Amino acid sequence: MSPVPRLDEAVYELLRDALDHFRDDPRTVGLLRHQLDRLEAPLHIAIAGAWQSGKSTMLNAIMGEEVAPVEVPDGGSVFTWYADAPHPRATAYSSDGPPQELAITRSATGMHVDLVGWRPGEVNDIMVQWPTRALRQATLIDTPPVTPPGPEGRTPVVDRILRDADAVLYLTRDGRDSDLQSLQATRTSMVDQATPIHVLLVLSRADELNGGRVDALVTARQLARRLRRDPRIDALCVNVVALSGLVGLAGRVMGEADFAALATLAATPRAELEQALLSADRFLAGTPQTGLDAGTRAALLDRFGIFGIRLATSLIRTGHDSRVRLSGELIRRSGFTELREAVSRCFVDRCDVLKARSALAALEPLLRAQPRPGTGGLLARIEHLLASTHDFRELRLLASLQAGTAEVDADLLPEAQRLLGGNGTVLAARLGVEHGTAPDRLWRLAFEALRQWQGRADDPRLPLPRRRAARVVVRSCEGMVATLNAH
Structure with missing residues (x-):
């Protein structure tokens, strides 16, 4: 089992070959060099x-x-x-x-x-x-x-x-x-x-x-x-x-003055506060009284919105009684x-894959718009990369697992996510061990994972979607074993 060439390396060679085909066209050469530069850019x-x-x-x-x-x-x-x-x-x-x-x-x-x-x-x-x-x-x-x-x-x-x-x-x-x-x-x-x-x-x-x-x-x-x-x-x-x-931003930039104003609101009798927070206009008007001046109310509304004020005051009443606690909970609940x-x-974590994809997306229309002898072969290489590159399938399956839409047994879900790179794409993170673990132990862990998931991929008793998902995990394990074999 030999290591598979990296996607970014294959795309780099593809762009270099395209440069050779268009070396007499300064404008196209500039576009291709720009794509090469982007492979190294943030x-x-x-x-x-x-x-x-x-x-x-x-x-x-x-x-x-x-x-x-x-x-x-x-x-x-x-x-x-x-x-x-x-x-x-x-x-x-x-x-x-x-x-x-x-x-x-x-x-x-x-x-x-x-x-x-x-x-x-x-x-x-x-x-x-x-x-x-x-x-x-x-x-x-x-x-x-x-x-x-x-x-x-x-x-x-x-x-x-x-x-x-x-x-x-x-x-x-x-x-x-x-x-x-x-x-x-x-x-x-x-x-x-x-x-x-x-x-x-x-x-x-x-x-x-x-x-x-x-x-x-x-x-x-x-x-x-x-x-x-x-x-x-x-x-x-x-x-x-x-x-x-809005709630996420409010949580991230909230200062002590903001928290003090929200705490004052939270101390207002609940029935009165609910009446004041029925609408933004009612809150700004200050009826019923909330203990805050008009400028403070306007600033809170601008930063938190009426929903954020309702949520923050409710959280303060239920124990998030410091700026740090409230800020953290607002950030978590916001979805941030x-x-x-x-x-x-x-x-x-997949920046190299995404930048390579961007280069392919830019190169394909250029080759179709300016056909020359040999550009058909470059298009065929793009098509082969799209069909054979594991990075694309791995990322799609990982996202499906995180969204709960992929067919993997619940007890195997954390392992599948880890092997696919959900906890990080370096070998140690994929195999669930600390950075610096000896290569021979990494190889044993990778080979054992490969053996177990290969068994699931070949199990005729499993539904086809589960076997397909297992095959993607198998391919990730094969890549790890091949990389370790090379060393």
């Missing part, structure tokens, strides 16, 4: 969705600071990139002029970028460099609103998202048909149809379900589970997560922890 994750889907709020929740949105003169089609850097900096890029540095005002909770003097339509991209741990493993892209595709196909915004991003967090309120149409429009090529592993669907603004009642987030998680089992959704994305970005884990497992 992962690009786009945050996309329709108007007012909560993109900027979720981006702020991920970063733990209020840095978005960057207000542009016309609110138009500007892509705002957020990358890690030692010092804050913002740069504007236009199509007809040199890059220009922008003034940044930093506050206690985030920043403001000054775009005064720019005319509508002048700015195409804004690069925000910001020192934060959240950006050390990926660059985030805040995108313009996505509109449903028209008769001519997908929109320029969707085209650019697919061109520039390796992975997409697509926000939807309820998974409605217009959002599905936008996602469906992304599946126009052989690569798109074969590898729907780069999109994670986020049920955003989950706190607004059920009329904003305290059980809204529970309802949202139930809806997410139903959507995961929908074949239309499964064909378009790798997972579905429910999130209240689940989102962060999904992004880590599906995107960050």
